[in-house]
Amino acid sequence: xxxxRQEFLKALLAAAAMPWAAAARAQQGSPIVVGATVPMTGPxxxxxxxxxxxxxxxxxxxxxxGGINGRNLKIMFEDTQASNSTAVNAFVKLAQETKPALFFLxxxxxxxxxxxxxxxxxxxxxxxxxxxxxxxxxxxxWMFRVRPADSVSAEGMVQCALNVLKAKKPGILYxxxxxxxxxxxxxxxxxxxxxxxxxxxxxxxxxxxxxxxxLLGLRGKGVDVILIxxxxxxxxxxxxxxxxxxxxxxxxxxxxxxxxxxLQLLSPADLDGVxxxxxxxxxxxxxxxxxxxxxxxxTKFGTDPDPYGLAYYDGxxxxxxxxxxxxxxxxxxxxxxxxxxxxxxIGHVYSYDAKGNGVFDLAVVKSKTGTKSLELVQAIKLx
Amino acid sequence: xxxxxxxxxxxxxxxxxYALAAIGFVIVYSATGVVNFAAGQFVMFGTFxxxxxxxxxxxxxxxxxxxxxxxxxxxxxxxxxxxxxxLRKSPVVTIIIGTVAIxxxxxxxxxxxxxxxxxxxxxxxxxxxLTIAGATISAHAIAVVVVTAVMVALxxxxxxxxxxxxxxxxxxxxxxxxxxxxxxxxxxxxLSWVLAALLAGxxxxxxxxxxxxxxxxxxxxxxxAFAATIIGGFGSLPGAxxxxxxxxxxxxxxxxxxxxxYKDLISFGIMIVFLLVRPQGVxxxxxxxxx
Numbered sequence: 071x072x073x074x075r076q077e078f079l080k081a082l083l084a085a086a087a088m089p090w091a092a093a094a095r096a097q098q099g100s101p102i103v104v105g106a107t108v109p110m111t112g113p114x115x116x117x118x119x120x121x122x123x124x125x126x127x128x129x130x131x132x133x134x135x136g137g138i139n140g141r142n143l144k145i146m147f148e149d150t151q152a153s154n155s156t157a158v159n160a161f162v163k164l165a166q167e168t169k170p171a172l173f174f175l176x177x178x179x180x181x182x183x184x185x186x187x188x189x190x191x192x193x194x195x196x197x198x199x200x201x202x203x204x205x206x207x208x209x210x211x212w213m214f215r216v217r218p219a220d221s222v223s224a225e226g227m228v229q230c231a232l233n234v235l236k237a238k239k240p241g242i243l244y245x246x247x248x249x250x251x252x253x254x255x256x257x258x259x260x261x262x263x264x265x266x267x268x269x270x271x272x273x274x275x276x277x278x279x280x281x282x283x284x285l286l287g288l289r290g291k292g293v294d295v296i297l298i299x300x301x302x303x304x305x306x307x308x309x310x311x312x313x314x315x316x317x318x319x320x321x322x323x324x325x326x327x328x329x330x331x332x333l334q335l336l337s338p339a340d341l342d343g344v345x346x347x348x349x350x351x352x353x354x355x356x357x358x359x360x361x362x363x364x365x366x367x368x369t370k371f372g373t374d375p376d377p378y379g380l381a382y383y384d385g386x387x388x389x390x391x392x393x394x395x396x397x398x399x400x401x402x403x404x405x406x407x408x409x410x411x412x413x414x415x416i417g418h419v420y421s422y423d424a425k426g427n428g429v430f431d432l433a434v435v436k437s438k439t440g441t442k443s444l445e446l447v448q449a450i451k452l453x
Numbered sequence: 454x455x456x457x458x459x460x461x462x463x464x465x466x467x468x469x470x471y472a473l474a475a476i477g478f479v480i481v482y483s484a485t486g487v488v489n490f491a492a493g494q495f496v497m498f499g500t501f502x503x504x505x506x507x508x509x510x511x512x513x514x515x516x517x518x519x520x521x522x523x524x525x526x527x528x529x530x531x532x533x534x535x536x537x538x539x540l541r542k543s544p545v546v547t548i549i550i551g552t553v554a555i556x557x558x559x560x561x562x563x564x565x566x567x568x569x570x571x572x573x574x575x576x577x578x579x580x581x582x583l584t585i586a587g588a589t590i591s592a593h594a595i596a597v598v599v600v601t602a603v604m605v606a607l608x609x610x611x612x613x614x615x616x617x618x619x620x621x622x623x624x625x626x627x628x629x630x631x632x633x634x635x636x637x638x639x640x641x642x643x644l645s646w647v648l649a650a651l652l653a654g655x656x657x658x659x660x661x662x663x664x665x666x667x668x669x670x671x672x673x674x675x676x677x678a679f680a681a682t683i684i685g686g687f688g689s690l691p692g693a694x695x696x697x698x699x700x701x702x703x704x705x706x707x708x709x710x711x712x713x714x715y716k717d718l719i720s721f722g723i724m725i726v727f728l729l730v731r732p733q734g735v736x737x738x739x740x741x742x743x744x
Contacts, residue, residue, distance in 0.1 A: 112669070115569040246714060273714045277673055279664040282463045283708030283716065286456045303571055307665060315459060316582060316589030335573045335665055339580065 101137075101144035102398060104389065105170035107160040107185070112152040114178060116302045116331040120379030121199075122147060123371045125174060128386030138393045145386075150176050154184035161185045165192045171398040172196065172389050177217070177378050179205055179248045186210050195392075195404045197385040199378055202248040203256070206425040212400075214407050214426045216385040217349050217378065217418075220249055224256035224299075226347040226432040226450045227322050231295045232264055234345065234434060234447060235320050239269040241293030243284055243308065245300055246273040253299040253324065269293045274304070281308050285315055298323045302332035310340050318343070325349050328435065329376035333442050341437040349377035350417035351433035351446045359416045377417060381429075384415030458588040460705050466594040466663065468701020469601030470496075473656040474678035475685065475693035476608065477649035483625035483688050484645035485537065487548045491556030493675025494563075495650055499525055499657020500666045501563055504572045514577050522654050529650025533643045556671070563668040574661030597659045604655060605694055612690070621645060677704075680724040686737025695735060699723075 106125050109118030129145045137143055146168050148160035157176060164170060165188070172195050175182055179200030186208055189196050195212050198205065201220035205213065218226075231237040242257055244250035250273070258268050270291035272284035285308070288296055298308055298321060305327025312321060321344045326332065328346040352375060354364040363383065367375040375383075388410065396406035410428065413420040420428040434447040474496050481489045489495075502521035506512050512520060536555055540548045581592035612618035623631040624641045632638045656674075664670060681700045685692025700720045708716035727734060 111564065111569055116571070119569075275714075275717065277669075278716075279670070279673065280463065280467055280705060280708075282460060283705050284713045286459055287709050287713065290456050303665060303667065314582070314589075314591040314594075331570060335571060337580075 101142040102393060103168045103170045104143060104145045104172050104174065104386075105148070105161075105164035105168060106145050106174040107148045107150050107157060107164060107181075108174065108176050109151055109178070109181075110147065110149040114150075114152040114176070114301075117177060117326065117329060117376065117378050118150075120329070120331075120376050121174070121177065121382045123367070124375065124379035124383040125386055127367060127370060128383045128390075132386065132390045138390060143390060143393075145174075146170065150178075150181055154181055157181035158184050158188060161188050165194070170194065171393060171400070172403065174198075174382060174385065175213075176200070177381075179220075179252075182213070183208070183248065186213065189213065194400045195407055197382075197389065199381055199385075200249070202252050204248055204252065206427050209425070211408075211426070212404060214385075214422060215428055216388075216420075217381040218429045218432055219427050220253040220299075221256045222427075222430055222452055223324055223347060223349075223432060224253045225260055225452055226434070227253075227297050227324065228257050228260040228264070229450055230322050230345055230347050230434045230448070231297060232261075232266065235295050235322070237295040238266065239292055239294045240266065241270040241272070241288035241291060241296045242268060243272050243274070243281070243288065243296055243298045243300075245304060246275055249301075250299040254297075257297055257299075276301070276304070278304065279307065281311050282315055285312055285317060289315075289317055289319070294319055296321050298327065300324060300327050302326045302329055303335070306332040306335040306340075309336060309344055313340050313342070320345060322347060325377060328444065329378065330374040331376065336442065338437065338440050338442050341442060342439075344437065345447065346435045346444070347450075348433050348435055348444075349429070350380055351435055351444070351449075352377060352380060352417075353446065363416050380417040381415075384417050384420070387415065388413055388420060455586065455588045456709070458586055459590060460709050461702070462585075462588075462590050462594050462598065464702035464705035465698060466597040466659075466701070467705065468698035469597050470656045470660050470663075470697075471674070471677045471681050471700050472601060472694045472697025473604060473652045473659075474674055475681040475697045476605075476690060477652040477656075478678055478682050479688060479690055479693045480621075480645050480652075481649045482682075484621060484642055485541075485548075486545050487537070487552065489649065490549060490552045490675065491532075491559060492649075492653065492678055493671035493673070494556040494559040495525075495528075495653030495671075496657045496660065496674045497563060497668065497671035498528060498559060498650075499654035500574060500661040500670065501567055501657075501668075502654060503574050503658045503661050504567065504666050507574065508572060518658060521658060522651060525650045525654030525657075526647050529647035530643055532650065533646035537642070537646065538639075556675075560668055560671060567666075567668065569668065571665035571667035572661075574658075574666045576662035579662070593659075593662050597663070600655065600659060604652065608690065617641075617644070677701075677720065680720050682734075683724045684727050684734055686734025689734065689736040692734050692736035 108121040109115050125145050132143045148164050150157035150160050175196050175198035177199030179202030182198045182200035182205045189212050197214050197216045199217045203219050203221050231240050242254045244254035261268050270288045323346050325348040354361040392403050392406045396402040411421045418429045422428040430452045432450040435444040436447050478492045502524045506517040506520045536551050576593040578592035583590050620636050621641050677700050681696030685696025703720050707719035
């Protein structure tokens, strides 16, 4: 059989296109990779495990619902431990080996700041949960925060002290890092703007275990409320030692001291006189998606979800929607995320500003007398 | 004044824990010439022995404490048999590096066994507060001070009133002479490690209710115990006690009356001053080679 020139050219074209078509088909069937660098071991894993669990649950839910336009989502994890250098190495490893379409970074500002320059080189959008304003102020257009900035939390804590507790001589205790110092300074400025003088400010190191000097120092200055900017474990220890030292004034703690991991270290008596300004009041009684999330999380992991984990779940759902609508092109996905307004997650309503801040709502909570279950005192929405 | 009393007793309680860790440090150093860099992890193991017996096995207080201390004594003997005995003829620095390696292994073993979440180890006098001159003092803090004092008294009796303790001191002074005098040197050396582990166990059980039990708690204790030993005098038991209490008090009082941000700088700054001005510490003798 003789082949005409036209047939020969068609066959040649088909042969040349075959590898490309195969590659396209393979890509069509291969999962979309998302990288997640979170603290899974070490002291920061107290909250880090929540992000890990929530992201795994989100991956399962997204894929069950049809994935991303027919392709599965695959989240690749690397452990950041409690170290900035490990966080950077984890990020670089994932970026080089798996080339993710998007990243989830840890909720620790110092790690976020350490990774930010690498992210800028890779140019892929990333969700992060560190609260420090410095992260957003650094102007990295690829970073999107999934929980309130520290200035928002500090503002909420000041509102709680002034409006709920009618503070006249507040004191501030803070962990000595980007998060604590930033939060304490913002709170001090907000008090000043409200015409209230901060009677005392005390700091402690991230690895400190004894806070008696700081707590008694604030009591000695006659403070009527203490605002505490803390991480989970040290936050729980501060609340416990405040009770052991017989402090009677109300304590207003930031979100971390009231996550389930920290609450398991406290007794109901330790929580007496403690108010918390938390990212989200996780209350299954409100029903709907919140109830569904809480119940499934508890069944799957045998523990209660915390607001940070919920923020990562929301972030994953938002990322999935972005990937469906804008595709995996990093610039297109970044632009889509930057334009998000009033996106309703389970924990928050997300609207991103020019600096990548997307969450401006908080909740004031308090434990029910004699128990460790929290109840909502006030919802706070900031502009 | 009220604040001072509270701070002073808290400082004494923390200092008591540092002192017990430092005594363990000194006993091992005096007997074997080895600086045990796993000393902080020994204390962490003591706390987790309490977690295992009191929280996991739910044993009653006296039985749980007894079982935890027995476990620590066995661990001390194991440490001697597995690390010291095989390496005893190697240069001391080899054994010291061995203690570093075992310390890291201990921390990771605890992480594997108990996970990274901390535990709240309760105190037998949980929730009991006393009022002294208007100051609220937790009964546990007072119990720690009392237990430390009792342990120091028992150690004095052991070392100065029993043949076993006198034998241990003889080994510490001159191992060859002790052997020539017919003392069972290996047994006495093993006892030094057991005693160090027991003291660390007691320190850990007392520390658990003051801090939370977590696998990274050993390092700061080792650093403070080390500072206490330098300040008190390397190799001196009274020095370890005074150094431990001094570090605990300077940490708490310094944070309150000088600066909370630089409280560690105060203890370590004093340690550096001692290293420069009086390297033998408060009670130490002039540095010389072991006999």
